[in-house]
Amino acid sequence: MLMTGAQYIESLRKLKTRVYMFGEKIENWVDHPMIRPSINCVAMTYDLAHDPHYADLMTAKSSLTGETINRFGHLHQSTEDLKKKVKMQRLCGQKTASCFQRCVGMDAFNAVFSTTYEIDQKFGTTYHKNFVQYLEHVQELDLIVDGAMTDPKGDRALSPSKQQDADLFLRIVERREDGIVVRGAKAHQTGSINSHEHLIMPTIAMGEADADYAVSFACPSDAEGLYMIYGRQSCDTRKLEADADIDLGNKQFGGQEALVVFDDVFIPKERIFLCGEYEFAGMMVERFAGYHRQSYGGCKVGVGDVVIGAAALAADYNGVQKAAHIKDKLIEMTHLNETLYCCGLACSTEGQPTAAGNYQIDLLLANVCKQNITRYPYEIVRLAEDIAGGLMVTMPSEKDFKSETVVGKSGETIGEICNKYFAGNPAATTEERMRVLRFLENVCLGAAAVGYRTESMHGAGSPQAQRIMIARQGNINAKKELAKNIAGITTTGGKK
Numbered sequence: 106m107l108m109t110g111a112q113y114i115e116s117l118r119k120l121k122t123r124v125y126m127f128g129e130k131i132e133n134w135v136d137h138p139m140i141r142p143s144i145n146c147v148a149m150t151y152d153l154a155h156d157p158h159y160a161d162l163m164t165a166k167s168s169l170t171g172e173t174i175n176r177f178g179h180l181h182q183s184t185e186d187l188k189k190k191v192k193m194q195r196l197c198g199q200k201t202a203s204c205f206q207r208c209v210g211m212d213a214f215n216a217v218f219s220t221t222y223e224i225d226q227k228f229g230t231t232y233h234k235n236f237v238q239y240l241e242h243v244q245e246l247d248l249i250v251d252g253a254m255t256d257p258k259g260d261r262a263l264s265p266s267k268q269q270d271a272d273l274f275l276r277i278v279e280r281r282e283d284g285i286v287v288r289g290a291k292a293h294q295t296g297s298i299n300s301h302e303h304l305i306m307p308t309i310a311m312g313e314a315d316a317d318y319a320v321s322f323a324c325p326s327d328a329e330g331l332y333m334i335y336g337r338q339s340c341d342t343r344k345l346e347a348d349a350d351i352d353l354g355n356k357q358f359g360g361q362e363a364l365v366v367f368d369d370v371f372i373p374k375e376r377i378f379l380c381g382e383y384e385f386a387g388m389m390v391e392r393f394a395g396y397h398r399q400s401y402g403g404c405k406v407g408v409g410d411v412v413i414g415a416a417a418l419a420a421d422y423n424g425v426q427k428a429a430h431i432k433d434k435l436i437e438m439t440h441l442n443e444t445l446y447c448c449g450l451a452c453s454t455e456g457q458p459t460a461a462g463n464y465q466i467d468l469l470l471a472n473v474c475k476q477n478i479t480r481y482p483y484e485i486v487r488l489a490e491d492i493a494g495g496l497m498v499t500m501p502s503e504k505d506f507k508s509e510t511v512v513g514k515s516g517e518t519i520g521e522i523c524n525k526y527f528a529g530n531p532a533a534t535t536e537e538r539m540r541v542l543r544f545l546e547n548v549c550l551g552a553a554a555v556g557y558r559t560e561s562m563h564g565a566g567s568p569q570a571q572r573i574m575i576a577r578q579g580n581i582n583a584k585k586e587l588a589k590n591i592a593g594i595t596t597t598g599g600k601k
């Protein structure tokens with residue numbers, strides 16, 4: 106079945122998810138003004154799947170059941186599927202200008218599917234069967250699943266088992282006939298509150314001493330013992346202001362992250378996909394990270410499209426649209442954004458089948474993609490701020506623009522004064538100018554900057570994580586041989 110956005114929102118109300126914000130439990134979190142924009146974003150991924158115009162991108166034929174499913178629940182069957190994933194993400198970014206939160210689950214499905222197959226091959230376990238049954242359930246009900254990898258990690262110099270507090274990485278605290286009990290937390294979890302389920306993976310490669318931390322499983326968001334503490338975002342309380350609209354920059358959509366705490370949660374054995382086989386923790390991490398580094402070559406590009414459009418509108422409204430340097434800056438922004446898209450498509454085009462049969466991206470190119478993502482959105486917003494002018498951060502509030510309080514000697518209201526002094530190119534109204542500048546404020550340094558900037562930096566791993574992978578995959582020795590051949594060097598001198 107394919108849920109609609111409205112059905113998705115109603116399905117969240119049936120969950121007993123425990124959500125805390127500002128030190129208190131939030132009972133009606135579905136309608137909470139700070140949370141709702143992120144729910145609207147996810148709803149978009151459901152609604153677009155019903156639009157015949159986007160059916161080819163937004164839906165796929167399940168490799169497990171043959172049914173038509175939302176592509177966010179799909180196991181990639183070809184390089185064509187990998188490319189469609191990136192195009193779908195660009196589309197969703199364009200429609201929301203926010204992190205639409207559903208990629209982490211999709212990337213986790215594909216990583217856990219192929220890794221469990223290889224674990225079973227080695228150890229004769231039944232994790233792959235467990236996972237296939239689980240994914241069939243997810244696809245059938247069209248669920249959104251939080252792909253949860255990142256542990257709080259405590260002292261970064263220490264492995265999980267060496268931490269002063271053993272809970273700083275999520276771990277198995279009890280093994281039972283019918284399942285396991287887990288304790289710990291996952292930090293920065295995108296869309297965790299408005300997900301139906303969580304799919305947990307380890308956060309780093311592990312050794313024998315960390316076997317209790319090498320665990321992967323799925324559980325519902327409202328599992329007994331599970332609760333979430335909402336992460337706040339820059340300017341988030343603007344959403345609590347009565348009748349807020351223009352000042353929000355993006356009233357309808359937004360992203361969401363939370364700390365997800367597992368306070369001794371029981372996981373039945375059929376929902377376990379890794380349980381102590383520490384040798385495979387690294388493979389699961391590497392595969393998830395690879396898919397997720399590809400993802401950013403789609404979603405951030407879609408948001409980038411909106412940012413470029415907004416910068417061009419700001420130029421129009423400021424009356425500088427014909428200036429050569431403005432045109433050149435828009436060209437540079439487009440060049441940077443399309444370079445990211447090229448990376449997303451390239452690592453997809455060069456994808457390969459895994460032993461389990463689904464396709465994975467080219468790891469080297471996916472890491473190059475994400476490395477560029479840690480830089481180019483920052484340059485794109487720098488150029489957007491340049492074009493927008495200082496008003497995007499110094500403008501009075503929308504209440505001022507609408508105020509009827511008299512301030513001027515001739516009886517002018519605050520609203521009239523604001524509209525007079527903040528007018529730009531007469532082809533646009535002052536409100537239009539204000540709206541586009543507030544949008545840019547939101548994405549450059551407000552709530553949406555969480556998704557467009559810092560998530561670009563750290564999401565799917567900080568820049569150094571990609572450089573390590575680029576070093577591993579870059580094959581410098583083969584390149585040395587190429588140089589030797591051309592330069593006519595036949596000796597084996599020099600350090601290897």
Ligand SMILES: Cc1cc2nc3c(=O)[nH]c(=O)nc-3n(C[C@H](O)[C@H](O)[C@H](O)COP(=O)(O)OP(=O)(O)OC[C@H]3O[C@@H](n4cnc5c(N)ncnc54)[C@H](O)[C@@H]3O)c2cc1C
Pocket residue numbers: 209252253254255257258261262292293294295296362555556559560563564565566567568569570
């Ligand atoms: C907006 C956002 C959304 C996210 N969504 C998700 C999600 O949905 N699911 C999920 O699982 N995760 C998610 N993440 C987490 C993301 O994967 C992590 O932020 C990332 O892996 C970096 O971890 P960290 O934030 O703990 O930073 P740290 O690991 O503390 O890194 C900070 C700096 O320290 C360096 N560093 C860290 N450890 C070492 C070391 N041992 N030696 C040398 N240098 C080191 C890093 O390279 C970096 O420069 C999200 C993050 C953000 C910001």
